[in-house]
Amino acid sequence: MQELxxxxxxxxxxxxxxxxxxxxxPATGEVQARVPLASKAELDAAVExxxxxxxxxxxxxxxKRGRVMMALVNLINRDMExxxxxxxxxxxxxxxxxxxxxQRGLEVxxxxxxxxxMLKGEFTDSAGPGIDxxxxxxxxxxxxxxxxxxxxxxxxxxxxxxxxxxxxAFILKPSERDPSVPLMLAELCKEAGLPDGxxxxxxxxKESVDAILDNPTxxxxxxxxxxPIAEYIYTRGCANGKRVQCFGGAKNHMIIMPDADLxxxxxxxxxxxxxxxxxxxxxISVAVPVGDATADALIERLIPRIEKLKVGPxxxxxxVDYGPVVTAAAKQNILKLVQSGVDQGAxxxxxxxxxxxxxxxxxxxxxxxxxxxxxxxxxxYKKEIFGPVLSTVRAASYEEALGxxxxxEYGNGTAIFTRDGDxxxxxxxxxxxxxxxxxxxxPVPLAYHTxxxxxxxxxxxxxxxxxxxxxxxxxxxxxTTRWPSGIKEGSAFNFKAMD
Ligand code: NAD
Numbered sequence: 349m350q351e352l353x354x355x356x357x358x359x360x361x362x363x364x365x366x367x368x369x370x371x372x373x374p375a376t377g378e379v380q381a382r383v384p385l386a387s388k389a390e391l392d393a394a395v396e397x398x399x400x401x402x403x404x405x406x407x408x409x410x411x412k413r414g415r416v417m418m419a420l421v422n423l424i425n426r427d428m429e430x431x432x433x434x435x436x437x438x439x440x441x442x443x444x445x446x447x448x449x450x451q452r453g454l455e456v457x458x459x460x461x462x463x464x465x466m467l468k469g470e471f472t473d474s475a476g477p478g479i480d481x482x483x484x485x486x487x488x489x490x491x492x493x494x495x496x497x498x499x500x501x502x503x504x505x506x507x508x509x510x511x512x513x514x515x516x517a518f519i520l521k522p523s524e525r526d527p528s529v530p531l532m533l534a535e536l537c538k539e540a541g542l543p544d545g546x547x548x549x550x551x552x553x554k555e556s557v558d559a560i561l562d563n564p565t566x567x568x569x570x571x572x573x574x575x576p577i578a579e580y581i582y583t584r585g586c587a588n589g590k591r592v593q594c595f596g597g598a599k600n601h602m603i604i605m606p607d608a609d610l611x612x613x614x615x616x617x618x619x620x621x622x623x624x625x626x627x628x629x630x631x632i633s634v635a636v637p638v639g640d641a642t643a644d645a646l647i648e649r650l651i652p653r654i655e656k657l658k659v660g661p662x663x664x665x666x667x668v669d670y671g672p673v674v675t676a677a678a679k680q681n682i683l684k685l686v687q688s689g690v691d692q693g694a695x696x697x698x699x700x701x702x703x704x705x706x707x708x709x710x711x712x713x714x715x716x717x718x719x720x721x722x723x724x725x726x727x728x729y730k731k732e733i734f735g736p737v738l739s740t741v742r743a744a745s746y747e748e749a750l751g752x753x754x755x756x757e758y759g760n761g762t763a764i765f766t767r768d769g770d771x772x773x774x775x776x777x778x779x780x781x782x783x784x785x786x787x788x789x790x791p792v793p794l795a796y797h798t799x800x801x802x803x804x805x806x807x808x809x810x811x812x813x814x815x816x817x818x819x820x821x822x823x824x825x826x827x828t829t830r831w832p833s834g835i836k837e838g839s840a841f842n843f844k845a846m847d
Contacts, residue, residue, distance in 0.1 A: 358544030374440035377710030401545030453505030510817035593808035598760035620789035682735030760801035
């Protein structure tokens with residue numbers, strides 16, 4: 349069986365802790381590799397080496413760092429097929445989805461080519477007599493990123509790109525469920541010209557995460573994953589004096605107004621609810637039609653579309669709409685929640701519980717489910733299911749629909765489908781959620797805007813990618829200068845208003 353490694357000082361390094369995790373092929377249920385789980389000592393050594401490599405990288409001018417990003421873009425494009433295949437094999441998503449995962453990460457690397465522009469400081473000429481003042485952005489030093497299984501290319505790239513472009517060294521701790529693509533990306537970074545040691549990939553679990561949180565050399569930590577872990581990392585990292593940003597779970601509502609184009613809304617719901625087996629933090633998991641007539645017409649359109657979905661392995665090519673979920677435990681959890689929905693009185697109008705795929709009996713496939721008449725007290729409404737399950741909550745009015753989205757503890761993304769500009773504008777202004785779509789079901793902002801949820805979906809005050817990423821991975825220093833010709837007789841350097 350293949351034994352994966354860490355990536356330290358520009359090469360693959362075997363784990364020495366003696367601990368490993370199995371990496372599955374979710375389509376077959378087979379263990380295809382094992383990944384080493386780093387000890388605290390291994391993590392600390394990787395950080396020490398990163399800290400040694402960082403000053404030279406920070407002293408490399410930002411345009412040259414941008415060129416490394418440009419080379420990385422070209423190399424990722426060159427290896428797109430290979431990366432997508434490796435990604436699908438460990439994650440289970442279809443090849444087009446895997447390419448989308450890589451592409452959305454790549455776009456952030458493209459954005460980072462402009463590091464020199466992003467890192468320009470501010471300057472005030474003659475702030476006082478002979479006094480000039482300027483601010484500059486300096487890298488934080490060593491930063492770390494802890495990433496989830498569901499976007500094994502995109503989220504590592506969102507983290508490492510801006511951190512490296514800013515002149516930091518970076519420790520990536522990817523998900524232990526699908527670690528191969530992050531390791532391949534590290535190889536490509538080296539080929540693109542990134543000096544050894546500046547990027548370290550340390551595989552692991554809680555032990556290495558805790559070591560990151562407690563290591564005094566690491567100045568900033570970015571996390572993406574489930575909310576309980578996000579809260580834990582935010583609290584422990586902040587208590588240790590680090591800059592921390594954590595992005596957590598989601599329960600994204602889509603409101604369908606009576607005037608909406610219902611065919612468009614139904615198509616959008618199927619793509620956003622079931623794509624990637626519902627394992628997207630921006631998946632729509634709750635449909636909120638306004639009025640019973642809208643609800644009935646929507647359900648009538650959804651059922652045939654959902655029943656037509658093709659579930660299968662990525663190797664079946666374009667015939668497949670979505671693949672298996674990531675582990676047997678994830679599958680069990682989804683089916684348990686579906687059963688709770690039935691027990692608590694929701695109406696299961698598309699029942700995927702008995703889904704089976706010939707030849708793939710041991711794969712982690714879950715059939716599509718659609719619930720109607722879900723109420724806010726049910727577990728399927730309160731909890732993140734992270735599977736191919738869409739819940740319909742009927743609202744009597746727009747205000748009730750808006751209230752549902754606002755009262756939910758998560759606040760990652762949301763959408764409204766309507767032809768009414770007033771309703772759309774009101775929704776965008778009032779809703780307490782980080783990313784909003786108007787007739788767009790998955791409103792993931794592009795690389796040059798920022799990505800981040802509110803409430804229990806985001807902790808910390810800066811978002812991912814876009815200008816916020818350059819703020820998160822740098823510290824501002826402000827310098828006040830006065831040269832002899834500006835020093836007048838008797839003028840003092842004391843604390844007073846400038847003349
Ligand atoms: P997870 O929280 O289980 O794992 C995320 C990372 O944390 C992994 O690297 C894992 O090794 C580590 N980890 C797990 N348990 C830990 C523990 N007890 N202590 C310390 N570290 C631990 O999340 P996941 O299952 O990999 O990913 C799915 C979750 O991520 C979903 O909740 C999804 O909504 C969320 N997500 C959020 C966003 C966002 O931007 N808000 C994006 C993608 C995924």
